[in-house]
Amino acid sequence: MAMGAAKLMTDADRRAHRLAQVRRLRRILPIAAIALLLICLLQVVVGGISRSAPEAGEAEAARMLSPRFSGRAPDGRRFAITGESGIRNEADLNQIQIAAPVLTLQDGERTQRMTALAGVYDEAAHTLRLTGEVKIDTGARTQLSAQEAVIDTRTGAISGQKGLRVQAGPRQVEAESFSTDEDGDRIILKGGVRGRLEAPQ
Numbered sequence: 001m002a003m004g005a006a007k008l009m010t011d012a013d014r015r016a017h018r019l020a021q022v023r024r025l026r027r028i029l030p031i032a033a034i035a036l037l038l039i040c041l042l043q044v045v046v047g048g049i050s051r052s053a054p055e056a057g058e059a060e061a062a063r064m065l066s067p068r069f070s071g072r073a074p075d076g077r078r079f080a081i082t083g084e085s086g087i088r089n090e091a092d093l094n095q096i097q098i099a100a101p102v103l104t105l106q107d108g109e110r111t112q113r114m115t116a117l118a119g120v121y122d123e124a125a126h127t128l129r130l131t132g133e134v135k136i137d138t139g140a141r142t143q144l145s146a147q148e149a150v151i152d153t154r155t156g157a158i159s160g161q162k163g164l165r166v167q168a169g170p171r172q173v174e175a176e177s178f179s180t181d182e183d184g185d186r187i188i189l190k191g192g193v194r195g196r197l198e199a200p201q
Helices: 002-061
Strands: 063-065 068-072 078-082 085-088 095-099 102-107 110-115 118-122 127-137 143-152 158-160 164-168 171-175 177-180 187-190 194-197
Touching: 164 177, 164 187, 171 187
Parallel strands: none
Antiparallel strands: 063 085, 068 078, 078 102, 085 095, 095 118, 102 110, 110 127, 118 127, 127 143, 143 158, 143 164, 158 177, 164 171, 171 194, 177 187
């Protein structure tokens, strides 16, 4: 009888021990689940910060102070583009917006100089689009002013579709669109061409 009672107590102790373990697991498991969830959230936040930091650096690097681009055409013609500031287009890295651009084309001893309020330089196409108060000195005693002009930096050819005024000595000519040859000596005017010739004093 004593042995049977002892066995029953041992079984009861075992059941009590198992029940105690179950109760402890019921308390520990929710805490562990919450801890794992917090760790996952922390990893997501840290990962997001680490990814956003390079993006901010790239956006900052896309802005340029006093940008300068230069090159030489196959025929030896040299060009240089400068400006007050520049921003590279993130969607198309070949496109750079330039504030107050200045383009200089050097062909031997002859220099052409062009300025504007704004411009977009396409590195792939080798073109510069000038907009707003465009001033062009062809280096051949001829000054052009327009609201828009597109210059091929490889050839020096210039074209535009918005209001051109040509000043060559006492002669003034206006047109809606224009284009020039590579040397700037020949200007083709189209649309609403009108001119004025002032007699020398």
